[in-house]
Amino acid sequence: MNxxxxxxRRIHFGGKADQGKTRxxxxxxxxxxxxIAIGLAVMILTVAIVVGFKQEVRDKVIGFGSHIQITNFDSNSSYETAPIHVSDSLLDMLRQTHGVRHVEAFATKPGLLKTDTDFQGIVLKGIGSDYDWGFFRKHLVEGRPFSVTPGRMTTDVLISRHLADLLRLRxxxxxxxYFVQDDIKARKFRISGIYDTGFSDYDHLFVLADIEQIRTLNDxxxxxVSGLELLVDDYDRLDETAERVDTLLLNRRDNAGxxxxxxxxxxxxxxxxxWLDLLDLNVAVILALxxxxxxxxxxxxxLIxxxxxxxMIGILKAVGQPDRSLRRVFLYISSFLIGRGMLWGNVIGLAxxxxxxxxxxxxxxxxxxYLDAVPIRLSIWSWLLINVGTLTVSLLMMLAPSYLITKINPARTIRFE
Structure with a gap:
């Protein structure tokens, strides 16, 4: 018997025996x-919100630009790019690279979108039949994505709700x-769908179109293409995959050199x-506090x-109960209290x-x-880690005050009740 x-258990669950006394x-x-409950609930909310925020913003940036981009080394930082020439052998090699999930071509061209009453600067992003529509399907608010057929150029485009509302288009x-090359070139487009990612920096800028439109404009x-976009299997190994791709292409040139x-x-x-990495410091500070x-x-x-x-401690010491055993009694009581607090903390936080x-x-x-609502993302492993960490730290902090028991003198405590 323990x-x-x-x-x-008698002390914690049987405390109603002394009802006549002021306790x-x-x-x-x-x-x-x-x-314990409030602290754990705040920790769960903090981790869920920060992880959700980081993943939502990260996914939106990746949705517009993919995980890895391959462009011309001579290109500047503008959207008016120098092209690279893509061969089937290059595409096959990249698709077979470990860690690469998808490869797609793109091209960009800055221009001016104009209606009878308004105008707005844009970047036309050309995509091909190999484009992964997953991100924009998720954020489509009206219409549908357009189809790209090799050998046939479409005038359909996808624009953001911000641009549509600004120029009163549906x-x-x-x-x-209008696009400026050696001279000004005009193209007429038809809106097939409207998206809204909430990422204003990109929503205000990008219009998705057939890549053949940009090839025609640039001759x-x-x-x-302006470049290739690569999606990877595991974001946590992004740097490793990017380095692997860079090594593969280090000594290669396209057919134009x-x-x-x-x-x-x-x-x-x-x-x-x-900026997103700095949020980890905020989480660490909040968890520590x-x-x-x-x-x-x-x-x-x-202590109370x-x-x-x-x-009671004095009596137990007088009958031979060692200090170590008495400390264990009060550590058990602490674990009961911590368990109850963690139960309520989980209920409140998860709710x-x-x-x-x-x-x-x-x-x-x-x-x-960049988001329209506070995001929530909490994995089972994060939740378990928070709970295990809280339980461990709380129990370790109970060790020091439990040593107060060793200072209690049985003779004095039994004499005065």
């Missing part, structure tokens, strides 16, 4: 349990776009990804319980996460945060 556990334990216990409407041959330039999405958008608050409330609760049970995930009650300004 004597320490038996005594701990300080219930308020102290409630405060300690509330501290699905099925046509508009003129490029059929194998010329151009050098390939391989960059990951993190290298293409360093400001955004450095919440664990500290929870731990100190538990310490104060345990020990002081209240001083007479709030579910409500926000389901109903999106807390909204954001997309022009500032």
């Amino acid at each position: 004597v320490e556990l038996f005594i701990a 300080i334990t219930p308020p102290a216990v409630r405060i300690a349990v509330a501290g 699905c099925g409407d046509s508009f003129l776009a 490029w041959p059929s194998d010329a 151009n050098t390939y330039f391989v960059r990951s999405i993190r290298e293409l958008n360093p400001i955004i990804f450095n 919440m664990m500290a608050v929870s731990g100190f409330t538990m310490i104060s609760g345990l 319980i020990i002081l209240e049970r001083t007479n 709030l996460c579910w409500v926000q995930w389901q109903f999106r009650l807390l909204t954001l300004d997309p022009s500032i945060y």
Whole structure:
């Protein structure tokens, strides 16, 4: 029989025996349990929101630019690019590269979108029949994606809701776009669909069109593109995959002698990804503060319980109960309180996460945060790690105050009740 556990259960669950006495334990216990519950709920919410925010923003940046881009080394940072020439052997080699999930061609061309009353600067992004529509299908609010057929050029385009509202256009409407080459060239396009990602920096800019439109505007041959976009299997191994692709293309040239330039999405958008990395520091600070608050409330609760049970401790010491055994009794009591607090903390934290995930009650300004609502993303492993970490840290913090038991003198405590 575990004597320490038996005594701990009697103290924790059998406290109603002394109803005639004024007791300080219930308020102290409630405060300690509330501290654990609130701290754990805040930690769950913090991790869920920050992880959700990072993944949502990251997915949107990748949706517009893929994981890895291969362009002409001589291209500048503008959207008016120097082309590379793509062969079937190059595409096959990239598709067979370990870690690469999908390969697609693209081309970009800056221009001016104009209606009878308004105009707006845009970037026409040309895509081919190999384009992965998954991202834009998810954010499509009206119409449908257009079809790209090799050998046949379509005038259908996909524009953002911001551009559509700004220029008062709807699905099925046509508009003129102007492009400056050696002279000004005009093209008429028809809107097949309208998207809204909430990422204002890109929504205000990109119009998706047939890649043949850009080849025609630039007088490029059929194998010329601004670059290739690669999607990878595992984002956590993005740098490793990008380095592998860079090594493959290091000594290769296209049929025009151009050098390939391989960059990951993190290298293409360093400001955004450095900003997202800084959020990890915020999470670490919040978790540390919440664990500290929870731990100190538990310490104060345990000290009060020990002081209240001083007479009982003295009696047990007098009959031969060792200090180590008595410390174990109060550590059991601490674990009961921590367990109760963690139960309520999980209930509160997970319930709030579910409500926000389901109903999106807390909204954001997309022009500032790139999202229209507070995102929630919590994996089972993150949840388990938070709980295990909270339990471990809380129990370790109970070790120091439990040493107060060794300072209690049996003769003095039995004499005064």
